[in-house]
Amino acid sequence: MSDKPPLLIGxxxxxxxxxxxxxxxxxxxxxxxxxxxxxxVVLRYGFGIGATALQEAVLYAHALVFMGASAWVLQRNGHVRVDIFYxxxxxxxxxxxxSLGTLVFLLPVCLFLGWSSWDYVTNSWATLEGSSESGGLKFVYxxxxxxxxxxxxxxLQGISDLIKFANILSGRMPDVEVKHG
Structure with missing residues (x-):
């Protein structure tokens, strides 16, 4: 018997x-x-200097914090769950x-978001869209x-979760508690 986990678990x-x-x-x-x-804030209100590029970089980072880390939050079960029965x-x-939540809500919403934003993103790449602000970043795309x-x-996280849920439902894997820290 091999100690390797099944391919899908890997x-x-x-x-x-x-x-x-x-x-x-x-x-x-x-x-x-x-x-x-x-x-x-210090540059603008303390010295009267505008820092458009830095301000836009903060906006880019803000987007990455929330959108880039969302799958990790889902993985760690850190999203809001209001269910007294669950x-x-x-x-x-x-x-x-x-599993039902992933199949009925998560994946369809993600696929719709990807489909509806595809042209928005590809048009931005086609023109290598930059900031409309003077001194702004040239990486809006x-x-x-x-x-x-x-x-x-x-x-991808939904697929990973479905694999784990299928293994829990089949009895091949115990329910794994989320480890915070």
Whole structure:
């Protein structure tokens, strides 16, 4: 008997690892948000100097913090769950509820978001869209691409979760508690 996990569990672990690393990297951008915002405020109100590029960089980082780390938050079960019944469910019932939520809500919403934003992002790339502000960043197309990063990372995390839920439902895997820290 091999000690290797089944292929799909390995795929789920790889997706989880990628989303965790990317989410943690995005989370570190909050430090830049605080420092960057403070510098913009001090420059503007203390010295009367506008820092358009820095202000836009803070906006880009803000988008990455929320959209780039969303799959990691989903993975860690950190999203808001308002359900007084769910917490009393056994692991198999929770896996069934989570599977249905992923199939009925998460994946269709992600696919719709990807489909509806595709032209928005590709048009921006086609022109290498830059800031309309004087002194602004020339990478608006990269900022708009963060929408697709959100979609791809959430779809991948949904697939990873479905693999784990299927293994819980089949009894091949116990319910894994989220480890915070």
């Amino acid at each position: 795929v789920a672990r790889l997706i989880d690892s990628l989303n965790a690393h990317f989410g943690k990297a995005c989370a570190w951008l909050t430090l830049f948000l605080v420092i960057g915002t403070a510098v913009v 917490q009393s469910f056994n692991p198999r019932r929770r896996a069934l509820v989570d 990269l900022q708009k691409s963060i929408i697709l990063v959100l979609v791809i990372s959430l779809v």
